[in-house]
Amino acid sequence: MALRYALLGLLSKSPATGYELNQQFKEKMIYFWHAHHTQIYRELAKMEVDNLVTSQIVKQKEYPDKKIYTIQKKGMEELLHWLLEEPPKPPSIKNDFFLRVSIFHLIPYNEAIQLLEKSKITYQNILEGTQMWREERFTNDGLPSKEQLGEYLTSAFGVRFAKNWIEWCDWAIDVLRRMKEKEERASTE
């Protein structure tokens, strides 16, 4: 059901097509959610059946027709009810990389260190991208507009998360180096 609330949340700001919603997912919600475009279109169709949104088709000459969805009163009500009344679910995480980390005992230290270094670079790039995005969007000093509040707060978490990941990589690499040295000392004695 949560995908539904994600879509209603975006539509609470302004009407949009499935295509645009998919782009907004990738841009603003990348830090905490992911949805496939096929899923988005399917869910929107269901939401229309349930009278949470309405759609109107707009014909275009040079591009394919598009279908603009608009949130309805019932959609707003259900969104607010979920926000304030439904108990929060613990986040679901599936992290492929940590799954690999959890079996580092099966490979030589050097290979593990290499994997960590690759991951560090990945997150350095993510961090840079996120920081640039924030600089463009939340110019200067102060506070965001109320409209931008959500993305201001969640993207800040994205920045923190990436920094934390990078720091953790450095720490983990150091742990592995020290373990390697310790083992080498033990074997030469």
Added chain:
Amino acid sequence: MALRYALLGLLSKSPATGYELNQQFKEKMIYFWHAHHTQIYRELAKMEVDNLVTSQIVKQKEYPDKKIYTIQKKGMEELLHWLLEEPPKPPSIKNDFFLRVSIFHLIPYNEAIQLLEKSKITYQNILEGTQMWREERFTNDGLPSKEQLGEYLTSAFGVRFAKNWIEWCDWAIDVLRRMKEKEERASTE
């Protein structure tokens, strides 16, 4: 497919029953993965068909019979192949709480602050639990054993993640307070 590697990873340390694997998931992998017990039993059955593991049933008097799974050579090979050759997938996150944060523009500042404060407490408890677990397990100073390496590294990330979450909550609460004040000043002028 990744659940399969998670299970093979645990079985690479020692044979276990589905029940025990489920417990290990909850204890050691909580920071980056979750699997339901029904899923674990089903996947183990499939893995046996694919000759990655074998099982033997142990009869018990006072308790129900149990089925102990042991990793096989083919299982080890596929695990290592995945670890070193398969391209890492980006982590999939579904965070219910941030979904709510992303629609904070729909509710009064005070209610948003309350939600953040609740979440902060949740993570303070998680942090405490994780730190206690680590203290019990990785006594004193130094480095972990090679067997414990994975859980040493991943649970450290868990600690960092919780600390980061708490700090972010404090920051976000402060942002909301300042926005509220600013709005109040603007309306009285």
Added chain:
DNA sequence: ACGTCCATGTAAAGAGTTACATGATTCA
């Protein structure tokens, strides 16, 4: 009396992924 531990699973529903399909326009 009620909850938790032990231990395994089936069945069905819901959510998510992958492959396929259309077809013009624009950029490298």
Added chain:
DNA sequence: TGAATCATGTAACTCTTTACATGGACGT
């Protein structure tokens, strides 16, 4: 010549969750 943008979707599949089922032992 190939890829990306625009824009929508179906079908098949896999993965995940929820509800249900069994039943004795032990603690509060």
